[in-house]
Amino acid sequence: MAGRLMAGRLTGAGAAGVAAVATAAAAVVVGQRHRRRPDEGAGSPREALTRWQAVTVLADPNDVYSGGHKPPFLADLGEDVEVEVRAAAGDKGTELRARLRQPASSKKSADEAAKTIRMALRRAKQVIEAGEVLRVDPTPHGERKATPTGAVVDRATAHADEEGLL
Known part of the structure; x- marks a missing residue:
């Protein structure tokens, strides 16, 4: 042994x-x-087609979704989008959530719908918190010189609504 x-x-x-x-x-x-089976859980194709998108808004829930009227920009998406409002964790404002009511027919259309919902949520958050959609363009001092850094800023500004953080 x-x-x-x-x-x-x-x-x-x-x-x-x-x-x-x-x-x-x-x-x-x-x-x-x-x-897991490939068709269930987080990251699955089924879950991706109906996933909630959310932002935290520094406002009271009654100021975000009052009188049965959807927040600005989300109302423009019509009845295809489901909207939920609830108090954010830790008393940090309001969580504003949105998703498609029906799953998209394909991954590509789900990605486009998610992008549209994200843009609407960001814009709604800005209008609720600041009273307007905040823009960098046009620059207040006129035209910017053509520099490598300026080109990066212009590109980031052009794609700021699409996805992620700047």
Whole structure:
């Protein structure tokens, strides 16, 4: 026997073998437990077609969605978009959420709808908090010189509504 039994314990190669078998068995159990079908859960095609988009607005929920009227820009999307308003966690304002009522027919149309909803949410947040949609253009001092940094700023400004953070 490669290992010895001393005081109720395995030592040497026997202990290492038992540990290796236990680790492999745990990995199999964990791997099976966390495995999902491809059509369910976060990141799945089905979930992506109906995912909620959300922003936190620094305002009271009654100021965000009052009198049954959808917030600005979200109202422009019509009845295809479902809107929810609730108090944000930690008393940090209001969570404004929106998603398509019906799943989009394809991944491409779902991506376009998500982009449109994100833009509407950002603009609604700006109007509710600042009273207007904030714009960098036109620059208040006239034309900007053609510089590498200016080109980066112009490109970022042109695509600011699309996705992500600047």
